[in-house]
Amino acid sequence: MTDNAWKAIESLAVHKYDYVQLKIDINEEKIHLADAGNVSVDKLSQKVPSDCARYHLYNFKHTHEGDYLETVVFIYSMPGYSCSIKERMLYSSCKGPLLDTIENQIGLPVTKKLEIGSGEELTAEYLQDEIHPKKNLHRPKFAKPKGPPNRGAKRLTKSQDTGN
Known part of the structure; x- marks a missing residue:
């Protein structure tokens, strides 16, 4: 990871920025x-390129059940098969080590990790649902199905004891 990338993530950790976008240089294999910068959630979708993969870190400021929360979200955007195989492989294989570096060396806790295909998916409602999924309270419990009809009485098997 380059120094500029490292410093930007550190700035996000101390709330100077609320958005950081990282790219991999395919030839150098460096991030x-x-x-x-500071990006509002309604402008976030415009930051996602439609022709190349990127990593995004976003401090999502929202309220949930009356509480004001700031949640760091890691977003891996991959626009389908318009990217080269090498680019897709590099981004998918670097994701884990990058997250490990962000959380353990820089000390920025990432609450939610998402993968998207296009920026259109990134809305405040989508982030809210991903971070705080709705629980279905009226879900019926699983009912054990009945056995097959005309099964007959249960048979008992006796062990044959030869007694010699």
Whole structure:
């Protein structure tokens, strides 16, 4: 990871930024800073490129059940098969080590990890549902199905004891 990328993530950790976008240089195989700053949730979808993969870190500021929360979300955007195989493989194989570095070396806890295909998916409602999934309270319990009809009485088997 380059110094600029490292510093941008540290700035996100101390609330200077609420958005950081990282890209991988395919030839160098290094993670670079692509964009950083303060972005409102309604403008977040415009930050996702439609022609290449990216990693995004976003501090989602929202309320849930009356509480004000700031939740760091890691978003891996991959626009389908328009990317080269090498690019897709590099992004998928670097995701784990990058998250490990962000959480353990920089000390930024990532609450939710998401993968998206396009920026259109990124809305405040989508992030809210991913971070705080709704629980279905009226879900019927699983009912054990009846056995097959005309099964007959249960048979008991006796062990044959030869007694010699």
